Amino acid sequence: MNILAPVRRDRILAELPQCLRKEAALHGHKDFHPRVTCACQEHRIGTVGFKISKVIVVGDLSVGKTCLINRFCKDTFDKNYKATIGVDFEMERFEVLGIPFSLQLWDTAGQERFKCIASTYYRGAQAIIIVFNLNDVASLEHTKQWLADALKENDPSSVLLFLVGSKKDLSTPAQYVLMEKDALQVAQEMKAEYWAVSSLTGENVREFFFRVAALTFEANVLAELEKSGARRIGDVVRINSDDSNLYLTATKKKPTCCP
Numbered sequence: 199m200n201i202l203a204p205v206r207r208d209r210i211l212a213e214l215p216q217c218l219r220k221e222a223a224l225h226g227h228k229d230f231h232p233r234v235t236c237a238c239q240e241h242r243i244g245t246v247g248f249k250i251s252k253v254i255v256v257g258d259l260s261v262g263k264t265c266l267i268n269r270f271c272k273d274t275f276d277k278n279y280k281a282t283i284g285v286d287f288e289m290e291r292f293e294v295l296g297i298p299f300s301l302q303l304w305d306t307a308g309q310e311r312f313k314c315i316a317s318t319y320y321r322g323a324q325a326i327i328i329v330f331n332l333n334d335v336a337s338l339e340h341t342k343q344w345l346a347d348a349l350k351e352n353d354p355s356s357v358l359l360f361l362v363g364s365k366k367d368l369s370t371p372a373q374y375v376l377m378e379k380d381a382l383q384v385a386q387e388m389k390a391e392y393w394a395v396s397s398l399t400g401e402n403v404r405e406f407f408f409r410v411a412a413l414t415f416e417a418n419v420l421a422e423l424e425k426s427g428a429r430r431i432g433d434v435v436r437i438n439s440d441d442s443n444l445y446l447t448a449t450k451k452k453p454t455c456c457p
């Protein structure tokens with residue numbers, strides 16, 4: 199029996215959402231990777247692991263991490279500051295290329311005194327969102343330390359990074375241009391994708407989280423296909439350590455559309 203309600207109609211991704219700035223994008227492809235599209239079309243998406251991805255949101259206190267998550271998940275905005283104590287958690291459900299997919303969004307505390315509690319939740323993230331305030335250059339400088347701390351608990355070669363400037367509504371266009379120049383440079387050094395958002399007005403919030411969902415989904419499916427690649431027809435399977443080899447033979451119809 200399926201006890202989950204259907205995914206909201208406005209959480210369905212049939213195409214790859216585009217980046218904000220090509221200079222600092224995780225990749226500039228227009229579509230999902232062909233292997234991912236193909237595997238989803240044929241429902242060859244294997245084990246369940248990749249259908250949920252853990253995402254942690256880190257950054258200085260009061261940069262707007264909680265407001266960012268609340269704008270996306272609940273479409274609310276609170277102008278009063280309430281510090282996050284340790285961590286909070288939201289689960290957001292999507293459908294990507296016809297496949298149900300969820301993001302676990304971990305909102306962590308920026309205040310120093312709660313940081314050690316929050317950091318115990320960093321492990322096992324597939325994506326790290328590092329937030330800074332577009333009107334506070336110190337918060338941008340601190341993003342490098344936030345990233346270093348988060349990466350101590352994660353595999354830097356497989357985790358996706360997003361650098362997000364918040365409170366865009368408070369910047370004048372001239373201030374914004376200056377800040378963006380520095381932020382793009384930091385994003386390029388970190389190999390992160392850059393976004394600028396406002397949780398007050400909602401500018402770019404939905405676009406940003408759709409991009410996070412799409413890219414983590416894509417990375418997960420590719421990793422899953424990579425793992426199961428060892429079990430493809432024609433591959434050598436080594437048994438024990440006695441040098442005997444077996445070759446997998448065709449037991450299933452070969453996929454028709456895979457590159």
Ligand SMILES: Nc1nc2c(ncn2[C@@H]2O[C@H](COP(=O)(O)OP(=O)(O)OP(=O)(O)O)[C@@H](O)[C@H]2O)c(=O)[nH]1
Binds near residue numbers: 260266307399
């Ligand atoms: N104008 C404006 N204010 C914002 C925006 N986002 C957040 N704020 C305000 O900034 C303050 C801090 O926001 P939070 O989301 O609680 O900050 P946080 O990063 O979660 O803070 P910690 O939990 O201490 O780490 C609140 O008063 C929010 O109303 C925004 O986009 N525009």
